[in-house]
Amino acid sequence: MSYTGDVRVGGPPDVLELPSITVVKLAVGPMDNNAYLLRCRRTGGVLLVDAAGEADRLLALVDEYAQGRLDRVVTTHRHPDHWGALAAVVSATGARTAAGEPDADAIPVRCDDRLVHGDSVPVGETGAGAARLRVVSLVGHTPGSVALVAEEAEPEPHVFTGDSLFPGGVGKTHSPADFTSLLGDVERELFGRLPDATVVHPGHGKDTTLGAERPALPEWRARGW
Structure with a gap:
């Protein structure tokens, strides 16, 4: 299960309805970043993954799909193209x-909230029944890059990977050691723990699944990027 459209900068958002959460995807900024607005269908709580840019469009998204409510913004990593609108949105x-x-x-x-591997982040409220995201540390693109796994988003898990995993490879690294760290974390924590049906929502571009990418893992390791 994935989005129906091809989201591009300046274009309309795309909506994905899951049993536990609604995901609204919007491409913003000069680097075509994906921002994801998540709304818990049980509690109405709202979380934004990466206030990347164009605060006016992100706030309009909050108004349209969450009646102006935004409980939390999670930034997947430190690079400026992923937090350019954070101050204004907050x-x-x-x-x-x-x-x-x-x-x-x-x-x-x-x-x-300073996140560490294994933390659980509620989509909005912290009370009983709120959808939650599991924090996965993926070290390499940056030291503090995190992915967010919605494991109860039936019928398959969904993972928001920032710049750590894309269709076709892992994110950019600046040394062989960083690449080895990132690919190792991605293989162990994502490919090793989640089913192939898991939908990957990256920080740029289209979504994919772990199953679609798994056959290329040896190629990624051999090429070194």
């Missing part, structure tokens, strides 16, 4: 902020 909504602990101080907006 100022307008009062949302809490979260990021991987090693990247938190490199993001020039307050960080309310």
